[in-house]
Amino acid sequence: MEAILTDCVQNSLRHFMFRNAIFLCERLCAEFPSEVNLQLLAACYLQNNQAYSAYHILKGTQTAQSRYLFAVSCFHMDLLNEAETALCPANEPGGEIPNGAAGHYLLGLIYRYTDRTKSAIHHFRLALSIDPLLWAAYEELCVLGAAEEATVVFGEAAALCIQKQYSHHGVTSPNLHTSNEDYNLVSSRNFGSEDVSPRQLKHTQGNNLRDIPGNYHGAAGLSGAASQPQNGGPSNMPFYNTPSPMASQLSGVAPPPLCRNVQPNGPNLNTVNTDGSPRSVVNSTIQAPRRKFVDEGKLRKISGRLFSDSGPRRSTRLAGDAGANTNANTTAVAGNGTNSSSKYLGSSKLSSVALRSVTVRKGQSWANENIEEGIRNEAFDDSRANMTTTSSSFPSGDVKSLDQDRATVPIGGVVISSSKIISGASEVLGLLRTLGEGYRLSCLYRCQDALDTYLKLPHKHYNTSWVLSQVGKAHFELVDYLEADRTFSLARRMSPYSLEGMDIYSTVLYHLKEDMKLSYLAQELISTDRLAPQSWCAMGNCYSLQKDHETALKNFQRAVQLNLRFAYAHTLCGHEYVALEDFENGIKSYQNALRIDSRHYNSWYGLGMIFLRQEKFEFSEHHFGMAFQINPRSSVIMSYLGTAMHALKRSEDAIKIMDRAILADRKNPLPMYQKANILMSLEKFDDALKVLEALKEYAPRESSVYALMGKIYKRRNMHEKAMLHFGIALDLKPSAADVATIKAAIEKLHVPDELEDNL
Amino acid sequence: MATESSESEEEGKITGGNQHLIVEDDLREMGKKAAWSVSSCKTGNGVSSLRDDNLETYWQSDGAQPHLVNIQFQKKVKLQLVVLYVDFKLDESYTPSKICIRAGDGFHNLKEIKTVELVKPTGWVYLSLSGNDPRETFVNTFMLQIAVLSNHLNGRDTHVRQIKVYGPQLNPIPHQPFQFTSREFITYSTVR
Numbered sequence: 041m042e043a044i045l046t047d048c049v050q051n052s053l054r055h056f057m058f059r060n061a062i063f064l065c066e067r068l069c070a071e072f073p074s075e076v077n078l079q080l081l082a083a084c085y086l087q088n089n090q091a092y093s094a095y096h097i098l099k100g101t102q103t104a105q106s107r108y109l110f111a112v113s114c115f116h117m118d119l120l121n122e123a124e125t126a127l128c129p130a131n132e133p134g135g136e137i138p139n140g141a142a143g144h145y146l147l148g149l150i151y152r153y154t155d156r157t158k159s160a161i162h163h164f165r166l167a168l169s170i171d172p173l174l175w176a177a178y179e180e181l182c183v184l185g186a187a188e189e190a191t192v193v194f195g196e197a198a199a200l201c202i203q204k205q206y207s208h209h210g211v212t213s214p215n216l217h218t219s220n221e222d223y224n225l226v227s228s229r230n231f232g233s234e235d236v237s238p239r240q241l242k243h244t245q246g247n248n249l250r251d252i253p254g255n256y257h258g259a260a261g262l263s264g265a266a267s268q269p270q271n272g273g274p275s276n277m278p279f280y281n282t283p284s285p286m287a288s289q290l291s292g293v294a295p296p297p298l299c300r301n302v303q304p305n306g307p308n309l310n311t312v313n314t315d316g317s318p319r320s321v322v323n324s325t326i327q328a329p330r331r332k333f334v335d336e337g338k339l340r341k342i343s344g345r346l347f348s349d350s351g352p353r354r355s356t357r358l359a360g361d362a363g364a365n366t367n368a369n370t371t372a373v374a375g376n377g378t379n380s381s382s383k384y385l386g387s388s389k390l391s392s393v394a395l396r397s398v399t400v401r402k403g404q405s406w407a408n409e410n411i412e413e414g415i416r417n418e419a420f421d422d423s424r425a426n427m428t429t430t431s432s433s434f435p436s437g438d439v440k441s442l443d444q445d446r447a448t449v450p451i452g453g454v455v456i457s458s459s460k461i462i463s464g465a466s467e468v469l470g471l472l473r474t475l476g477e478g479y480r481l482s483c484l485y486r487c488q489d490a491l492d493t494y495l496k497l498p499h500k501h502y503n504t505s506w507v508l509s510q511v512g513k514a515h516f517e518l519v520d521y522l523e524a525d526r527t528f529s530l531a532r533r534m535s536p537y538s539l540e541g542m543d544i545y546s547t548v549l550y551h552l553k554e555d556m557k558l559s560y561l562a563q564e565l566i567s568t569d570r571l572a573p574q575s576w577c578a579m580g581n582c583y584s585l586q587k588d589h590e591t592a593l594k595n596f597q598r599a600v601q602l603n604l605r606f607a608y609a610h611t612l613c614g615h616e617y618v619a620l621e622d623f624e625n626g627i628k629s630y631q632n633a634l635r636i637d638s639r640h641y642n643s644w645y646g647l648g649m650i651f652l653r654q655e656k657f658e659f660s661e662h663h664f665g666m667a668f669q670i671n672p673r674s675s676v677i678m679s680y681l682g683t684a685m686h687a688l689k690r691s692e693d694a695i696k697i698m699d700r701a702i703l704a705d706r707k708n709p710l711p712m713y714q715k716a717n718i719l720m721s722l723e724k725f726d727d728a729l730k731v732l733e734a735l736k737e738y739a740p741r742e743s744s745v746y747a748l749m750g751k752i753y754k755r756r757n758m759h760e761k762a763m764l765h766f767g768i769a770l771d772l773k774p775s776a777a778d779v780a781t782i783k784a785a786i787e788k789l790h791v792p793d794e795l796e797d798n799l
Numbered sequence: 800m801a802t803e804s805s806e807s808e809e810e811g812k813i814t815g816g817n818q819h820l821i822v823e824d825d826l827r828e829m830g831k832k833a834a835w836s837v838s839s840c841k842t843g844n845g846v847s848s849l850r851d852d853n854l855e856t857y858w859q860s861d862g863a864q865p866h867l868v869n870i871q872f873q874k875k876v877k878l879q880l881v882v883l884y885v886d887f888k889l890d891e892s893y894t895p896s897k898i899c900i901r902a903g904d905g906f907h908n909l910k911e912i913k914t915v916e917l918v919k920p921t922g923w924v925y926l927s928l929s930g931n932d933p934r935e936t937f938v939n940t941f942m943l944q945i946a947v948l949s950n951h952l953n954g955r956d957t958h959v960r961q962i963k964v965y966g967p968q969l970n971p972i973p974h975q976p977f978q979f980t981s982r983e984f985i986t987y988s989t990v991r
Contacts, residue, residue, distance in 0.1 A: 519986075519987065521986065547991050550991060551986050551991065552986070553982065553985075587824060612991070615991060619971075621832070621969070641990075642990055642991065645990045649973065652973045652974060653973040674990070675987075676987060676988075676989070676990050677990065683974055687974065707983075707987075708987040709983055709984055709987065710984065710987045710988055713984070717975075717976070738983065739981050739983045739984055741980075741981045742979065742980060742981040742983070742984050743977070743980045743981075744975070744976075744977035744978065744979055744980065744984070747976070747977045748976060748977065751976070769977075772980060772981075773980060774977065774978060774980055775825050775967070775968070775978045775980070776825050776879075776936060776967055777825075777877070777936075777937070777967040777968075777970075777978065778977050778978055779936070780934060780936040780937065781977070783934055784934040787934060
């Protein structure tokens with residue numbers, strides 16, 4: 041009976057019939073009270089959003105799984121202390137964390153929300169080392185600003201780890217071993233274990249190159265290209281931006297990975313192009329060309345120079361080892377370099393190629409390949425370590441790929457399963473590598489790099505809502521609101537139900553003052569999900585745009601209520617409080633936001649603004665400085681930092697920062713204006729006028745520019761010019777207060793300056 | 800229903816009143832930062848009824864004329880507009896008739912800036928504080944006093960249902976001499 045009931049319960053859970061599951065499970069627990077059954081019941085409760093029930097039934101249990109479930113329920117009920125003691129009992133400091141990676145991740149979250157950042161980082165890293173595909177842990181690390189490069193995290197070690205997880209594929213074990221060995225070889229040969237990622241990168245690169253050649257090889261006789269060192273071929277493609285030497289060949293052709301124009305190299309290329317995904321053609325097991333592609337990108341970025349060497353190496357090696365095939369491959373690769381093929385390689389090809397290589401490498405089941413690999417490895421060894429690794433892989437890979445291209449049957453039939461795992465793992469890792477690197481860069485606010493990284497993704501993945509919203513977010517941080525608008529609307533078209541990043545989209549529309557679009561967005565979001573904080577943030581932005589700050593504040597408070605841990609809602613509340621001049625509450629809101637996410641530079645900026653208004657200039661400068669540290673590329677923050685410094689009488693520093701801000705973003709007129717202001721107060725009127733003249737070019741219809749110029753002319757007693765500029769300023773319809781000020785200034789134009797101290 | 804508010808040429812007589820309160824975007828209500836007091840009031844109809852955004856509740860004075868509403872700020876503020884809600888149909892002899900607005904640093908040096916006569920007002924009545932000179936758009940002051948000098952039908956006490964005081968919007972960018980008007984400037988001027 042127990043077995044039947046258990047089976048029923050699990051079946052119900054699988055089919056999402058929670059009430060049924062709970063009922064049956066309660067019967068099960070009543071009849072056969074045991075901890076396992078209790079865990080099952082708790083799982084039912086948790087699925088049905090009844091964390092409190094799970095909490096009560098699991099209180100006091102000691103087995104690992106029970107403790108984990110108990111911690112989950114505590115976390116949902118916001119009882120972080122209890123959750124922590126459950127996962128990590130105080131009297132057992134060396135105790136095992138239940139459920140491995142998941143437990144570490146949960147513990148990391150708890151530490152993060154209780155402000156113990158170092159422990160949080162430690163646990164997230166542990167979680168990742170146990171389960172390298174735990175993306176959420178990597179995401180948290182990025183948010184905390186402590187993530188290592190994605191290539192390291194999602195690198196070879198990770199692949200090995202995954203392999204081990206699936207190591208029940210007995211047959212494949214030898215192959216696996218070989219693959220492992222391959223990796224090991226490579227590692228030991230080239231660099232030490234630490235260099236896994238670069239190595240891997242190289243491998244991938246090599247692989248990519250290899251794959252590409254393979255592909256080409258199979259498809260078309262890309263013999264011509266063979267000779268060309270395809271160093272960067274595949275890798276180059278994706279990295280059209282990165283100047284990796286490898287890319288030499290491909291760089292020419294490397295358009296953004298998304299473009300699949302790789303044509304020229306014959307069918308292989310074409311095929312690759314078409315699906316952008318790993319050249320399935322070539323490699324049955326290649327699933328994620330992207331991955332490779334990504335790796336390539338990473339590799340590129342990380343070890344561009346390596347590639348350069350590898351490039352030629354590869355080609356030579358290819359030529360040497362693979363003979364015709366390899367050559368063909370190389371040619372193919374080379375061809376890629378020259379043709380668009382490289383491009384395609386870049387995008388999908390690379391991934392496919394990479395995959396192939398990976399598979400090849402990994403799936404050393406193929407005897408020949410092993411041998412070749414061995415040979416290759418040696419050969420490669422002499423060449424750059426990286427190169428060798430890749431090269432070795434390449435040859436093998438190529439060979440394999442070639443086989444694959446032609447042969448429909450994968451060589452390593454037996455090992456397919458294991459090699460499939462390996463290749464599958466590699467593909468996934470490759471994909472995660474790009475995504476992870478992109479996310480990490482965007483959390484570090486190196487937005488241009490992040491954008492480049494994301495562009496390396498294959499079309500299929502790029503056009504998903506998560507990636508598009510990340511890209512949109514990156515554009516937003518670069519203050520490129522138009523581009524962000526475009527990207528976000530594309531994201532909405534892709535998946536209209538997704539709310540991720542929509543709060544940022546609403547802010548973009550707020551900045552662009554598109555009230556129609558913004559209200560439409562808000563309505564849509566609310567109708568999609570009334571309980572999501574992003575919808576209420578959008579609604580609040582809508583009201584704020586119409587200057588109805590009180591209602592906006594109510595909406596943002598609702599968003600906060602829905603999710604206390606949504607930092608941006610707190611920041612927006614703070615902005616509204618400031619607009620309503622309620623500085624105390626504004627400070628509180630910003631500090632709440634910072635408690636949740638101390639790298640939320642908007643809150644630091646908000647605090648700086650409040651202190652600037654309250655004339656507490658040291659505080660203001662400190663806060664702007666913190667914001668600047670987090671996001672050193674924002675010209676807006678730099679200009680405010682300069683204003684604060686100027687108020688502290690450190691005008692030289694202020695001017696320096698303004699210049700930096702001007703350089704950072706040519707389109708931003710504000711730093712120039714501020715600089716002119718500072719110069720004017722330093723009485724360097726001519727410099728100020730020069731700056732303002734330049735500014736007139738950027739923003740010809742800005743009344744304050746003319747007003748300021750008028751003021752400066754007035755100070756220099758050039759009354760006609762002052763009059764002219766004041767007149768223009770008035771024509772440009774300034775605000776009522778400014779109209780009064782300007783008109784007053786005009787009236788007093790002929791009064792000597794000492795008498796009037798107003799302007 | 801909204802009726803036109805008109806101002807006749809002689810001595811600022813105002814008739815009618817708007818049913819809806821409509822102010823321009825570049826004005827903001829400044830009353831929240833002020834201390835409000837009245838010269839006298841009946842229990843239950845105190846000064847809070849003037850600021851509760853409820854047109855049903857009203858302030859009723861309870862003493863000799865003139866009845867005063869004092870609005871004191873902590874620092875000098877620019878004020879541009881005073882809006883009162885009074886209704887002859889509801890309040891009849893309690894409706895204010897002659898209103899004088901004074902400004903100054905404190906009780907000792909208030910100076911009259913505007914006097915109006917209301918004739919059967921029914922709604923929001925707008926009293927602009929600006930002078931004719933563009934330089935005098937605002938009144939920069941610590942204190943404002945609204946004095947009800949006489950009522951309709953010679954009533955002794957007065958009812959006022961709501962009072963709002965408006966001044967110019969804050970410059971969203973602190974420490975700027977002028978406000979920004981063009982989109983390029985405004986887009987880059989804040990981080991949100």
